[in-house]
Amino acid sequence: MTQLQARDVVRSYGRTPALRGVTLDLDEGEILAVTGPSGCGKSTLLHCLAGILRPDSGEVTWRGERIDTWSEAARSRLRRTEFGVLFQFGQLVAELTAAENVALPLLLAGTGRREARAVAASWLDRLGVGEVADVRPGEMSGGQQQRCAAARALVTGPRVLFADEPTGALDTLAGEQLLTTLVRLSREKGTSVVLVTHEPRIAAYADREVVLRDGTVDHSGLGVPSTGGHR
Amino acid sequence: MSEVSTPHVLLGLLASGGRHGYELKRAYDARLPQARPLAFGQVYATLGRLERDGMVAVTGQERDGGPDRTTYALTDEGRAALDRWLSDVEPPLPYVASTLLAKVVVALLVADVDRARSCLVAQRQAHTARLRELTGVKHAPSATLDDVVAADYAIAHLDADLRWLATTLDRVADWHREVHP
Numbered sequence: 001m002t003q004l005q006a007r008d009v010v011r012s013y014g015r016t017p018a019l020r021g022v023t024l025d026l027d028e029g030e031i032l033a034v035t036g037p038s039g040c041g042k043s044t045l046l047h048c049l050a051g052i053l054r055p056d057s058g059e060v061t062w063r064g065e066r067i068d069t070w071s072e073a074a075r076s077r078l079r080r081t082e083f084g085v086l087f088q089f090g091q092l093v094a095e096l097t098a099a100e101n102v103a104l105p106l107l108l109a110g111t112g113r114r115e116a117r118a119v120a121a122s123w124l125d126r127l128g129v130g131e132v133a134d135v136r137p138g139e140m141s142g143g144q145q146q147r148c149a150a151a152r153a154l155v156t157g158p159r160v161l162f163a164d165e166p167t168g169a170l171d172t173l174a175g176e177q178l179l180t181t182l183v184r185l186s187r188e189k190g191t192s193v194v195l196v197t198h199e200p201r202i203a204a205y206a207d208r209e210v211v212l213r214d215g216t217v218d219h220s221g222l223g224v225p226s227t228g229g230h231r
Numbered sequence: 232m233s234e235v236s237t238p239h240v241l242l243g244l245l246a247s248g249g250r251h252g253y254e255l256k257r258a259y260d261a262r263l264p265q266a267r268p269l270a271f272g273q274v275y276a277t278l279g280r281l282e283r284d285g286m287v288a289v290t291g292q293e294r295d296g297g298p299d300r301t302t303y304a305l306t307d308e309g310r311a312a313l314d315r316w317l318s319d320v321e322p323p324l325p326y327v328a329s330t331l332l333a334k335v336v337v338a339l340l341v342a343d344v345d346r347a348r349s350c351l352v353a354q355r356q357a358h359t360a361r362l363r364e365l366t367g368v369k370h371a372p373s374a375t376l377d378d379v380v381a382a383d384y385a386i387a388h389l390d391a392d393l394r395w396l397a398t399t400l401d402r403v404a405d406w407h408r409e410v411h412p
């Protein structure tokens with residue numbers, strides 16, 4: 001079932017066009033890789049789909065409802081409850097420990113302090129970094145930070161995970177470990193994933209691959225159609 | 232990619248003790264899961280040559296009406312040859328003699344940009360399909376570390392080819408202009 005949809009999404013930064021009319025669907029539970037050369041609009045598309053950026057024209061639809069017309073407050077509530085976001089560099093809060101970072105989205109959603117801490121700890125375990133719960137980001141390896149950031153993105157049980165070059169700062173083995181964990185969790189929980197990457201070997205984990213070129217979806221045969229494996 | 236040196240792999244498989252041809256074939260296929268499976272004929276032909284050259288010796292022969300069960304073992308000479316081979320560092324390939332590269336160069340020479348591009352796109356599809364297949368092989372619950380390491384090797388090379396294909400797709404129009412001024 002289609003969960004998230006972009007219809008003819010156009011977006012520019014001042015006079016620089018980033019998206020020139022992108023249409024795509026994301027199924028429930030589907031892992032979708034978005035690839036393409038640097039500057040083709042991958043991050044902009046991810047931001048539009050996640051309701052972080054508003055398209056100049058076109059529509060973004062979440063479970064049948066247009067969200068691009070929603071207010072910033074409403075979109076931000078949607079992001080807190082239904083979406084998780086993971087960037088290339090974890091962007092953890094430097095002053096907080098791993099467990100505090102992961103608990104943050106729960107506290108913002110009104111969960112009690114004690115419960116938030118317990119859930120955060122269980123997510124750190126699930127991502128294989130339970131041992132750094134009381135450590136601040138500055139004292140963790142890049143791979144550990146990225147796993148904490150993944151735990152933070154997943155802690156609220158989002159229906160979609162948006163990941164922008166999540167393995168970009170990791171070596172091959174660390175990247176592969178993070179990705180296999182994300183794939184496993186996505187399959188267990190039925191979480192959809194939008195995976196922006198420039199690495200063919202990372203895109204190979206997705207159910208489908210969409211290639212962007214110059215702000216549009218490439219239809220010349222570069223993408224990989226769905227194997228339907230997520231259903 | 233260079234061919235597997237079958238004689239040296241067989242010497243290596245005999246290093247831990249004598250085996251007969253069938254066992255050697257099985258061990259070879261298990262240890263090098265992404266290599267072309269070894270034909271029986273090739274096992275016996277290679278063992279024959281290694282025996283002639285004094286690298287292996289026949290240490291037993293069971294023949295109870297069943298298949299040939301000649302057991303081979305490594306000789307001192309064979310062990311020395313194996314040591315030498317392991318100590319020789321493989322030189323990075325001096326020439327890039329890839330059929331893939333040659334085909335794209337020729338496509339660009341004899342055809343237009345679109346033909347060269349569609350050749351690259353088709354190649355990318357084939358490589359991507361294989362990459363996905365190997366990713367599946369590697370993460371299958373039954374995968375051994377032999378499988379994982381062999382798949383890693385193939386995946387790293389496919390990944391490199393795919394990056395090259397993507398870069399070349401970006402260059403193909405400029406490249407065509409340069410070749411056909």
Ligand SMILES: Nc1ncnc2c1ncn2[C@@H]1O[C@H](COP(=O)(O)OP(=O)(O)OP(=O)(O)O)[C@@H](O)[C@H]1O
Pocket residue numbers: 013014016017018036037038039040041042043044045198
């Ligand atoms: N904040 C910004 N201000 C101005 N231009 C921007 C901004 N962000 C992106 N752009 C431009 O929009 C286009 C698309 O950028 P985007 O970041 O979406 O590409 P990308 O595919 O994610 O690239 P990369 O692989 O390098 O991350 C580019 O031309 C870029 O220069």
Ligand SMILES: [Mg+2]
Pocket residue numbers: 042043044164
């Ligand atoms: Mg980007």
